[in-house]
Amino acid sequence: MERVYTSSDPVLAGLVLSVLESAGIRCLLRNQYLAGALGELPVNECWPQVWVVDEADAPRAARLIEAALPREVAAGEPWTCPTCAERLEAQFAQCWRCGALR
Numbered sequence: 001m002e003r004v005y006t007s008s009d010p011v012l013a014g015l016v017l018s019v020l021e022s023a024g025i026r027c028l029l030r031n032q033y034l035a036g037a038l039g040e041l042p043v044n045e046c047w048p049q050v051w052v053v054d055e056a057d058a059p060r061a062a063r064l065i066e067a068a069l070p071r072e073v074a075a076g077e078p079w080t081c082p083t084c085a086e087r088l089e090a091q092f093a094q095c096w097r098c099g100a101l102r
């Protein structure tokens with residue numbers, strides 16, 4: 001058993017689970033119903049977690065997860081303004097030059 005994915009968002013965890021299942025990787029979801037119920041634990045220990053049953057599948061699972069998730073989840077990448085082509089850092093949601101939204 002190896003944990004391959006943790007998210008505060010149960011929808012994303014469910015997406016990851018279905019991607020892995022459709023690739024034939026045996027996996028399961030933990031903490032699906034526990035979010036917020038265990039005040040004594042660090043919050044990210046209560047988040048939905050996706051585990052692969054066979055640890056040998058973990059590297060393949062990681063690649064599938066990376067390919068499947070929406071781009072904005074992989075935060076930290078600079079972006080280019082579609083209007084004026086200004087290069088912007090990931091933390092800006094709006095172009096400082098022309099005001100276009102990301």
Ligand SMILES: [Zn+2]
Nearest residue numbers: 081084095098
């Ligand atoms: Zn711009």
